[in-house]
Amino acid sequence: MKKPQEDRGAVLDDIRQQLADGTLSFGGAIRQLRLRVTGLNQTDFARMCKLSLRTLRQLEQDAGNPTVATLDSVFRLFGMRVGVVVGRPRDMERF
Template identity: 50%
Template sequence: MKTMTGVERKQLIDEIMQLHAEGESTLGMAIRRLRLEVTGLDQETFAQMCGMSTRALYQLETDKGNPTLNTVDSILRKFGLRMGLMAALPAIKRRVVAGQGSSVISRGSKPKRK
């Protein structure tokens, strides 16, 4: 694995985050890329570092497991990231959906009359 500068490492992490935020990669795919491309560690070593079994890490990376929020959060924190809330649709898709003639009603289906 090529040694990265701090700037290159940050750019790679930002790219992985962006792809996940846009829905282009799953959480498992993002964690796998972080493990491989940022740390270069094998599953066994990384799993030990995270305090989990290799099998649990494999299941998480292949989107087959059901990890706890604490598990995911502890993995992300190793990369300076944390879990948070985000829109179900990426911003660009929300604009397209909203622009297709649908109007947003602010008070449910029966807005207050004027």
């Protein structure tokens, strides 16, 4: 395993913020967690997350139709949870 070069806390905060802003997809976040936090290749990261390599690849590409439980199982390893948050008022203007 190669040593990540960035501060773990700062990286996690950055990823959380991008997810909250809607500027980062779940797949992008998982890829950043893999690369920026763990430094693992896909095979080792999939093993760590107890996922098949195929599932991890689909997650990182925002492909397939993962369950909330699958997403949550990855994010929990990094102190995050998948859930519903209250949107901003401007987001609700479309309805």
